[in-house]
Amino acid sequence: MSKQTSKQLDYNTLRQIFARFHAQEPEPKGELEHVNAYTLVVAVALSAQATDAGVNKATRGLFKVADTPQKMLDLGEEGLIEHIKTIGLYKQKAKNVMKMSRILVEEYGGEVPSSRAALQSLPGVGRKTANVVLNMWWGVPAQAVDTHIFRVGNRTGIAPGKNVDVVERAIEDNIPAEYQQHAHHWLILHGRYVCKARKPMCGNCIIRDLCPYEDKTL
Incomplete structure (x- = not known):
């Protein structure tokens, strides 16, 4: 070594x-493509053990039909899987995205919270993901x-x-x-x-x- x-x-x-x-x-700039705070959270969560290029390829079509938590819930887990099945660990990631979307709708009015603690409480969102969102969307260093x-x-x-x-x-x-x-x-x-x-x-x-x-x- x-x-x-x-x-x-x-x-x-x-x-x-x-x-x-x-x-x-x-x-x-970060290389993960997104159109709002929600799609940024989803993209970063999907990028774990995957390349940004691979995630971008999968999410271009996904975010055209599901760019809010409610639209993701309407798409459903199987519909989400069809978009992200080229990404590693896609089944577990799909479950996390759906759980996260439901929490955002039911507890945060469909909005992405701006605190690290709240972000880290979401399924599939660890400290790294939370920090990316805080930095890129909320301007926190x-x-x-x-x-x-x-x-x-x-x-x-x-x-x-x-x-x-x-x-x-x-x-x-x-x-x-x-x-x-x-x-x-x-x-x-x-x-x-x-x-x-x-x-x-x-x-x-x-x-x-x-x-x-x-x-x-x-």
């Missing part, structure tokens, strides 16, 4: 790193730590930690405040397209000179 750094980078280095991310992409962020955070020293909760806190505690809103998107995109798991593309990395990762590729 490639060596990972466990040392937290200093504040000045972090500021330089995120200034470069900002200069390259001032307004990074919440940090949704996925496998890409966990890897990049530890490999580079941007946000080291033994688990996702520690990495999340490292981002919140150490990355300059003005970069918090977009931090998780910059890190996800960097991990997805540059700092890849098996063979990071260090030659194309805009923070290569600031990164202490020992096993850099050419």
